[in-house]
Amino acid sequence: MAEKYNPRTIEQKWQQRWEADELYVARDDDPRPKYYLLTMLPYTSGDLHFGHYYPMGPSDTLARWKTMNGYNVLFPMGFDAFGLPAENAAIQRGIHPREWTYANIERMRGQLKRMGAMFDWTREVVTCDPEFYRWNQWFFLKMFERGLAYRAMAPANWCPQDKTVLANEQVIDGRCERCGTEVIRRELEQWFFRITDYADELLDHSGIDWPQPVITMQRNWIGRSEGVEVSFGLDAPVGGEDEIRVFTTRIDTIYGATFMVLAPEHRLVAGLTTPDRQQEVRAYIEQSSKQTEIERLSADREKTGVFIGSHCRNRLTGEDIPIYIGDYVLSSYGTGAVMGVPAHDARDFAFAKKYGLAIPVVVAPPGWDGEPLKEAYTGPGTMVNSGSFDGLPSEEGKQKIAEHIEAQGWGKSTVSYRLRDWLISRQRSWGTPIPMIYCETDGIVAVPEEDLPVILPDDAEFKPTGESPLARHEGFLRVDCPKCGRPARRETDTMDTFMDSNWYFMRYVDPHNPERPFARDKAEMWMPVDQYTGGAEHAVMHLLYARFFTKVVRDMGLIGFGEPFKRLFNQGQILGPDGQRMSKSRGNVVSPDKEVERWGADCFRAHLMFMGPWDQGGPFNTAGLAGIWRWMNRAWGVVLEEPGYGDADDGSTKELRHQTHATIKAVSEDIERFGFNTMLARLMEFTTFLIHLRDSGKPVDYPAWLEARDSLILLIAPSLPHLSEELWERTGHSYSVHQRSWPQYDAALAATEEVTLVVQVNGKVRERIQVPAGIAEAEARDLALNSPRIKEGLDGAEVARVVYVPGRLVNVVTK
Numbered sequence: 001m002a003e004k005y006n007p008r009t010i011e012q013k014w015q016q017r018w019e020a021d022e023l024y025v026a027r028d029d030d031p032r033p034k035y036y037l038l039t040m041l042p043y044t045s046g047d048l049h050f051g052h053y054y055p056m057g058p059s060d061t062l063a064r065w066k067t068m069n070g071y072n073v074l075f076p077m078g079f080d081a082f083g084l085p086a087e088n089a090a091i092q093r094g095i096h097p098r099e100w101t102y103a104n105i106e107r108m109r110g111q112l113k114r115m116g117a118m119f120d121w122t123r124e125v126v127t128c129d130p131e132f133y134r135w136n137q138w139f140f141l142k143m144f145e146r147g148l149a150y151r152a153m154a155p156a157n158w159c160p161q162d163k164t165v166l167a168n169e170q171v172i173d174g175r176c177e178r179c180g181t182e183v184i185r186r187e188l189e190q191w192f193f194r195i196t197d198y199a200d201e202l203l204d205h206s207g208i209d210w211p212q213p214v215i216t217m218q219r220n221w222i223g224r225s226e227g228v229e230v231s232f233g234l235d236a237p238v239g240g241e242d243e244i245r246v247f248t249t250r251i252d253t254i255y256g257a258t259f260m261v262l263a264p265e266h267r268l269v270a271g272l273t274t275p276d277r278q279q280e281v282r283a284y285i286e287q288s289s290k291q292t293e294i295e296r297l298s299a300d301r302e303k304t305g306v307f308i309g310s311h312c313r314n315r316l317t318g319e320d321i322p323i324y325i326g327d328y329v330l331s332s333y334g335t336g337a338v339m340g341v342p343a344h345d346a347r348d349f350a351f352a353k354k355y356g357l358a359i360p361v362v363v364a365p366p367g368w369d370g371e372p373l374k375e376a377y378t379g380p381g382t383m384v385n386s387g388s389f390d391g392l393p394s395e396e397g398k399q400k401i402a403e404h405i406e407a408q409g410w411g412k413s414t415v416s417y418r419l420r421d422w423l424i425s426r427q428r429s430w431g432t433p434i435p436m437i438y439c440e441t442d443g444i445v446a447v448p449e450e451d452l453p454v455i456l457p458d459d460a461e462f463k464p465t466g467e468s469p470l471a472r473h474e475g476f477l478r479v480d481c482p483k484c485g486r487p488a489r490r491e492t493d494t495m496d497t498f499m500d501s502n503w504y505f506m507r508y509v510d511p512h513n514p515e516r517p518f519a520r521d522k523a524e525m526w527m528p529v530d531q532y533t534g535g536a537e538h539a540v541m542h543l544l545y546a547r548f549f550t551k552v553v554r555d556m557g558l559i560g561f562g563e564p565f566k567r568l569f570n571q572g573q574i575l576g577p578d579g580q581r582m583s584k585s586r587g588n589v590v591s592p593d594k595e596v597e598r599w600g601a602d603c604f605r606a607h608l609m610f611m612g613p614w615d616q617g618g619p620f621n622t623a624g625l626a627g628i629w630r631w632m633n634r635a636w637g638v639v640l641e642e643p644g645y646g647d648a649d650d651g652s653t654k655e656l657r658h659q660t661h662a663t664i665k666a667v668s669e670d671i672e673r674f675g676f677n678t679m680l681a682r683l684m685e686f687t688t689f690l691i692h693l694r695d696s697g698k699p700v701d702y703p704a705w706l707e708a709r710d711s712l713i714l715l716i717a718p719s720l721p722h723l724s725e726e727l728w729e730r731t732g733h734s735y736s737v738h739q740r741s742w743p744q745y746d747a748a749l750a751a752t753e754e755v756t757l758v759v760q761v762n763g764k765v766r767e768r769i770q771v772p773a774g775i776a777e778a779e780a781r782d783l784a785l786n787s788p789r790i791k792e793g794l795d796g797a798e799v800a801r802v803v804y805v806p807g808r809l810v811n812v813v814t815k
């Protein structure tokens, strides 16, 4: 009797050996074709949880499988270490965020190593390390030089009590999370990246293999709209302007515009508000400044507004229409002004009803009876009440009116994007300092490249004082102007942490380069990433920003490609046993450490993979763990306890070889399409088959058994890395199973053999059917009796008996 399977000793043993032997270190000079497999790096929250285990087991399986298939695989790991939670934890505990973060990294690195994944730890990247963030600063300088980083006014969440800017997460129900004061929106000078320059290129996803929902979300986020910018006239100029410009995608409806709505922040509002409307208008503006953009855009919210006392002229009809302000119009989209066409836009319809405005129809719905509309008609139709354009189909009217407006000089066809430039300033202290200096004489001055990195001070005060800790740190703040040498002041804002995730995967290819973010030849060798795996929640921000940044880096001449991730896969989300998102407050958090301790990492990983298709996620259950555990023990047993060898009969050896090759084929195909659950099911079936054969007591062919046994070990190597290594050693093979080639199948052996079954009725041949060799009798009888030619041959006669000669003949005898 062989020794029992004991994950505790073998997992630790192999992890130490792999590390000592540098088995998973990816070499730049390896001649095999490269394969860069990337899984999203964890945030340093302190504990490795399910949300990390669920994505990483399968991606490790892929990495190992690719290695066994002859690739030089890069499978790196790092830590996303800047950001608000560290700062909050530091404030709570009265320690520096660095201390908290690095302690967490220690702990999480240990947990990751216990997982037994083939991460190349020599390439670890920690984003809060000056050796990493100095390159954030360097990239920032390069972007500043190219006009891609700029400073401008932008609205921010402002707490009037604490006199500070708050991140969205710090605003709870419209109030400051610290002092409870109502938060207002305030315009502040902040830094931006000009992502809008790349809007059109970002809409192009050709050449990358990404899930369609992610592509769609990016397209919607960028939100490209073709339309017309058209002006409405003002009687008297306001602040030097004598017209209001609107952006519309429905210029065909302009004859039906009966009011104008400006965003409350629109620059003409003050000048156009008449004295009698002042008070109401001011109150409305104040109230809307407290709304977030999301609230303002939500479709089910009532559209409100106030009349500001002035009118403007619809130049096509020659009529004057009233001007309102309304918070559903955003200052940041189009021109910040909308022509209200109540008959053809649902929001405008509701608005007109509410304020008693006319609703003239200008695009007649098919079969329209001329009656007033009950709701907005937004589809195409025939132009009516539209002067010389009457009678045209509205799509044609769009063209014609646009041409007319351009000819009159009232406007032009244009494209609008929802995408805004990326606001990267954070008034926070645990992030990459923005490397800029403000000088009274020279204005905004970039920190010279040789002075990088601008280091975050170790001793900044983190107590909540209502101001950025960096702004209060004299040693950090005071600096001499690099141009004139006179005293100047540093920028105290830090960068959005999405800057880190923009390019961390580029740093992995050359993680210790002290002179550059990475060397070009290494970048060319490893990148782009062949396969990226991660959560679908990153569809826009991270995955869009990283694409943008890659294009910027390409345009800087540092790399020769513009798409960072060739293939993307979104795994599903793992839920608590109750089917809810795991969270401490719900009390449904399952600790992976406990399970790993009890069952071993292999078993735990396999269980997560066996739960269902990887892209679906679902509730976690511990019940299934025991099933995986049993299978692993059975596999252990069947590998180590041999059958009786001898002269096996032809049929059983053939079947053994067929099962072996069919399993290799199925498992290979399953991994290829990320079907890890079905892959494991196949391996379980194969294990059962081998156990039955061994225990049948019949002699088993020695070479065929060895082939089957070794194939089983190789096939479980990617998913059960420790168990397979141990079995490989115990069966007398040389270390390491993870450097072996993936078994190849013989197509002829893998194919299910077919035989021709002759079917007779009363001894006369009526039909021949192809069936799998080894078909069971019942199945063969059913097939024969249900075949149309036999039914015909029987011609209603009652069947007395059926004679079956296995694999050859079915004879149906009638009464």
Ligand code: ANZ
Binding pocket: 224, 225, 247, 248, 249, 250, 253, 328, 329, 330, 331, 332, 333, 334, 335, 336, 337, 338, 339, 340, 341, 343, 344, 345, 378, 416
């Ligand atoms: C008149 C009109 C008539 C419109 C009609 C629609 C239907 P997309 O497709 O998303 O680009 N709009 C323009 N600027 C706006 C702003 N700053 N805030 C809120 N809404 C704004 O949407 C374009 C349409 O959204 C524009 O076309 C405009 O309303 C509105 F029957 O103009 B439309």
